[in-house]
Amino acid sequence: MYKVFVNDKPLFLTNEVAKETDFQLFLLESVDIEQLIVKMFNNKIKKAYLYYPDEKEILNKVKEKIPVKKAGGGLVYNQKREVLFIFRNGKWDLPKGGCDKGEEIEDCSIREVTEETGVGDLVISKKLQKTYHVFKRNGIYRLKITHWFEMTTTFEGTLIPQEDEGIEKVAWLKPDEIKQALENSYENIKLLFENENDIKI
Structure with missing residues (x-):
């Protein structure tokens, strides 16, 4: 199962039909995906499931219906x-x-971290999970698939927020500060910390 966030609300891609009642179920083959996304953005739907029988193909089917940004x-x-x-x-x-x-993708991840924060000397220590969310740019909804990597650095220089990307602040946060920050963050960011041993949220 994949979890895609639309305006921070979960859209599950699944090949199973559960007997729950607190969500709406749509058939991936017949759904107007843009209409569904609009309803989720407008808070008319809080949680939805998209059903397709073949789990291996489900993400490819979604990609056929909505442009993807890596x-x-x-x-x-x-x-x-x-x-x-x-x-x-x-x-x-x-x-x-x-x-x-x-x-x-590894080069992209290192470049983006450096550009957005000013931090250099980055070394990838392991690959983390991918996250999925829908965003709107130039009137078009797109599915962003983000590949995450755990990185380490010996950098001790000045943090420089990339202001032209709307970044107001860059900070190193301690485990107890992270917990607080995640209360004002995105659901897909919280997912990344579920398996981090140092940080329990």
């Missing part, structure tokens, strides 16, 4: 085991951004 990002630890956060649009977030044409 992005890379980092969950970055410094030597004190603090995590690098950015503050944008009134919420705490992790640095990430879209890939350039032909760019490897």
